[in-house]
Amino acid sequence: MIRGERVVLRAIEADDAERCHTWVNDREVTRFLSLRFPIPMADERRWTEATRDPSHDVELAIDTLEGTHIGNCGLHGIDAVARRAELGILIGDKAHWGQGFGTDAMLTLCGFGFGEMNLHRIYLRVIGFNQRAIACYEKCGFLHEGRLRQAEFREGAYHDMLIMGILRDEFGAKWPERLRPA
Numbered sequence: 706m707i708r709g710e711r712v713v714l715r716a717i718e719a720d721d722a723e724r725c726h727t728w729v730n731d732r733e734v735t736r737f738l739s740l741r742f743p744i745p746m747a748d749e750r751r752w753t754e755a756t757r758d759p760s761h762d763v764e765l766a767i768d769t770l771e772g773t774h775i776g777n778c779g780l781h782g783i784d785a786v787a788r789r790a791e792l793g794i795l796i797g798d799k800a801h802w803g804q805g806f807g808t809d810a811m812l813t814l815c816g817f818g819f820g821e822m823n824l825h826r827i828y829l830r831v832i833g834f835n836q837r838a839i840a841c842y843e844k845c846g847f848l849h850e851g852r853l854r855q856a857e858f859r860e861g862a863y864h865d866m867l868i869m870g871i872l873r874d875e876f877g878a879k880w881p882e883r884l885r886p887a
Contacts, residue, residue, distance in 0.1 A: 707765070709813030712806055714765040717777060721766055722746070722753040724774055728797025736859075737835040738795065760785065763822075767796070767810045775801040778814050780827070788825035790818060803837075811845045816883035819873040828870035832857050839867070846879040847871045 707714040717725075726749040728734045757764055761783050767776040775798040780790035792814065796807045818824045829847065831838050847869040855863035877884045 707813055707817050709809045711770060711809040712775075712813060713768045713770060713772075714778065714810065714813055714817070715768060717753055717764050717766045719750070719754045721774055721777075722750045724797065725749055725753060725777065728776075728795065731797070731799075734795070734797050734799065737832050737838060763790075765814070767794075767806065769801070769806065773798070773801075775806060776810070778810050780814065780818050780822070780824075783822075783824075788823060790822075790824055790827055792818075792827050792829045807838075808841050808844060811841065812880055812883050815845065815871065815876055816880065819876050820884050825873050826870055827876075828868060831867050831869060832859065833865035833867055839869075842869050845871070846875055848875070 723746075726744065726746050729740055729744050729749065762779060762781050763783070764777065764779040766774055767778055768774050776794065776796040778792070778794040781793055783790040792811070794807060794810060794814075796802055796810075815827055818827050828850070829842065830853075831842065833852070848871065849867060850870045851868040853866040853868070856866040857864045873884075
């Protein structure tokens with residue numbers, strides 16, 4: 706387990722499938738994600754029970770310090786040569802939105818990625834109208850690196866996809882207490 710100030714990141718377990726299934730089938734939760742269609746419970750069970758190659762993807766559950774599973778996060782497409790990965794996060798439990806759990810999960814995951822995984826760069830993609838997420842990423846130190854114009858079709862219109870990233874040195878300068886030693 707990886708402990709943050711407000712969250713604990715842990716392995717995703719088969720017992721998490723029902724909660725995850727509820728989240729990924731809630732349009733309000735998935736509004737900003739690439740998930741477009743309902744996902745059957747059987748597919749969600751396969752995902753939670755899947756064996757993952759940690760050299761390519763690290764998928765983690767986000768729990769409160771009290772042990773309530775509120776979301777998932779991960780580092781995807783890990784490139785060991787370039788030492789980079791793409792970050793993804795979902796706070797699925799709407800009762801925990803806007804309370805800083807996502808920010809703490811981001812900082813905890815980045816600290817782990819830079820410190821223990823020895824990554825050099827972590828980046829993410831965010832749809833241009835997801836202002837709450839963009840503010841969170843900026844607070845964590847992610848910088849705007851690019852814009853894919855009209856790359857996503859959502860809610861009846863095309864929207865820009867923003868690319869944001871942070872380097873190990875930038876993260877360490879802003880959050881030295883969060884940079885876990887390698």
